[in-house]
Amino acid sequence: xxQTEARETTPVRAIxxxxxxxGIIGVSPVRGWATTAHIPALRALPNYRxxxxxxxxxxxxxxxxxxxxxxxxxxxxxQLVTQxxxxxxxxxxxxxxxxxxxxxxxxxxKAVYCEWPLGRDLDEARAMAALAAQKGVRTVVGLQARQAPxxxxxxxxxxxxxxxxxxxxxMLGLSIPGDVVGQPNAYMLxxxxxxxxxxxxxxxxLDILNxxxxxxxxxxxxxxxxxxxxxxxxxxxPIVKTAVDQIAVIxxxxxGATASIHIREAVAGGTGFLWEINGTDGTLRITADAxxxxxxxxxxxxxxxRNLLAELVIPAALRQKWPTLASLEGTPAFNxxxxxxxxxxxxxxxxxxxxxxxxxxxxxxxxxx
Numbered sequence: 001x002x003q004t005e006a007r008e009t010t011p012v013r014a015i016x017x018x019x020x021x022x023g024i025i026g027v028s029p030v031r032g033w034a035t036t037a038h039i040p041a042l043r044a045l046p047n048y049r050x051x052x053x054x055x056x057x058x059x060x061x062x063x064x065x066x067x068x069x070x071x072x073x074x075x076x077x078x079q080l081v082t083q084x085x086x087x088x089x090x091x092x093x094x095x096x097x098x099x100x101x102x103x104x105x106x107x108x109x110k111a112v113y114c115e116w117p118l119g120r121d122l123d124e125a126r127a128m129a130a131l132a133a134q135k136g137v138r139t140v141v142g143l144q145a146r147q148a149p150x151x152x153x154x155x156x157x158x159x160x161x162x163x164x165x166x167x168x169x170x171m172l173g174l175s176i177p178g179d180v181v182g183q184p185n186a187y188m189l190x191x192x193x194x195x196x197x198x199x200x201x202x203x204x205x206l207d208i209l210n211x212x213x214x215x216x217x218x219x220x221x222x223x224x225x226x227x228x229x230x231x232x233x234x235x236x237x238p239i240v241k242t243a244v245d246q247i248a249v250i251x252x253x254x255x256g257a258t259a260s261i262h263i264r265e266a267v268a269g270g271t272g273f274l275w276e277i278n279g280t281d282g283t284l285r286i287t288a289d290a291x292x293x294x295x296x297x298x299x300x301x302x303x304x305x306r307n308l309l310a311e312l313v314i315p316a317a318l319r320q321k322w323p324t325l326a327s328l329e330g331t332p333a334f335n336x337x338x339x340x341x342x343x344x345x346x347x348x349x350x351x352x353x354x355x356x357x358x359x360x361x362x363x364x365x366x367x368x369x
Contacts, residue, residue: 020344021051023086023110025077025101026093028055029063031184033115034092039068041337044324047344051087054080077101081108088113088343094187095195099124106131113343116142116294117203118360120194129357140343143294143355145208147338149318150298154277154284155212157312162302163279168258169213173273173291175201178227178245178265183234189241196243198223201291202263205273206249208293209259213277216259219251227265263291272296285309295332 022042027034042048052072055061061073074080081089081104089105091098091114099119105112112132118141119125132139145151158166175197181189188195210216223244230241245265253259264270273288273296282304288296303309320326322341328334342354 019046020048020087020347021083021085022048022088022090022113023052023054023072023080023083024050024090024092025054025080025105026056026091027053027064027068028060029067032092034090037333037336038090038092040328040331040333041325041340044328044333044337045322045340045344046324048340051085052080052083077104081105081110087111091115094193095120095199096187096193099128102128103131106135106137109135109137111138111140112357113140113340114142114357116360117194117199118357120192122361124194125357125360129361132357138343138347139357140339140354141357141360142336142339143204143207143359144335144339145204145294146211146355147335147342148293148298149314149321150286150300151208151212151293152318153300153312153314154286156318157284157300157302158212158277162282162304163277163284164281166213166255166257166277166279168260169209169253169275169277170259171205171209171261171263171273171275172271173201173205173263173275174266174270175263175291176266178230178267180231180233183232186232186239189230189239189243191243197245197263197265198243198247202247202261204294205263205275205291206261209261209275213257213259214254216249216251217254219249219259221247221249223247266290281305283309294335297330 024034024038026032039050042050050068050070052074053061053064053068053070054074054077055064056075058075061075065071065073072083080086088111091101091112093101095117098114102112102114118128187193224246225241225244226246228241229238231238248262250260272290273293275286277284282302285301287299290296300312300314301309302312319329322338325334325337328337339354346352346354
């Protein structure tokens with residue numbers, strides 16, 4: 001069963017601390033991904049400490065300090081990345097700002113956890129991956145679906161020969177409601193901003209398919225904007241959307257298996273997320289409520305021979321790999337916390353299991369120092 005391709009890793013400097021101080025750029029006291037996922041994740045891990053926060057304004061920074069009980073808060077990211085007790089900088093802002101903030105943290109010699117997608121386009125991702133390699137610092141990119149217990153379980157089943165030889169795989173999923181968008185996410189309607197159906201739901205879904213089954217050897221793809229006019233929920237204002245809302249891919253994996261993916265915006269009664277892996281001896285089916293496998297809990301079902309599909313229980317050893325995270329299971333913070341835990345283990349053990357910036361660059365574009 002093909003796995004993620006082996007790649008050379010650039011030697012990186014270890015962080016000689018048992019507890020890692022994290023500075024989070026992009027914190028709102030009332031909403032946002034840092035509040036929903038990163039802060040609960042870090043608080044559940046004994047080998048991390050939230051050392052500093054950065055917000056878009058001094059007022060927001062002060063409010064965040066009060067809400068989260070962190071005394072070192074800044075409205076200037078340059079101040080945060082130079083703090084001596086910040087070992088890791090987490091970048092949780094909108095995608096168009098990733099490159100500037102990530103580059104500042106890397107220039108300061110800090111390890112970086114950047115949310116997905118890494119950049120607005122491939123050129124930005126390449127540039128950040130190259131800078132990280134040049135600086136010799138560790139990085140994490142927010143492809144935390146790889147850390148989901150269900151994905152580890154599927155990998156285990158495939159290694160054990162549950163389906164035999166993989167013949168084909170198919171994935172179907174839907175994203176956010178397609179006719180209305182909240183004001184904070186309106187920027188995702190513009191394809192130039194780099195955060196949309198292609199990069200987020202499709203990107204995360206494609207990543208786990210490739211991570212588990214291997215890369216495409218060849219493919220054909222179509223994409224389209226089928227609903228070009230979207231309403232802003234809070235104002236009723238219509239806005240023209242340039243980001244695609246339908247993406248379909250079919251091709252052959254390096255293993256020879258046939259693969260197809262169709263991710264689209266939500267429709268009434270549509271299938272949220274369905275991924276089947278069909279082999280000579282059996283089938284695996286992975287399901288969720290939406291094509292966001294990094295956020296929504298995944299269920300695994302299987303059948304061998306001519307038996308009917310039945311749900312398979314994910315082993316407790318996989319779900320409880322890091323026991324302090326039990327209270328987060330089922331929440332958006334769970335897989336983020338597992339990614340942070342894997343990153344800390346990588347530092348301690350000299351391994352590379354958490355996805356890094358090189359994983360954000362196609363295999364033919366790997367960067368070296």
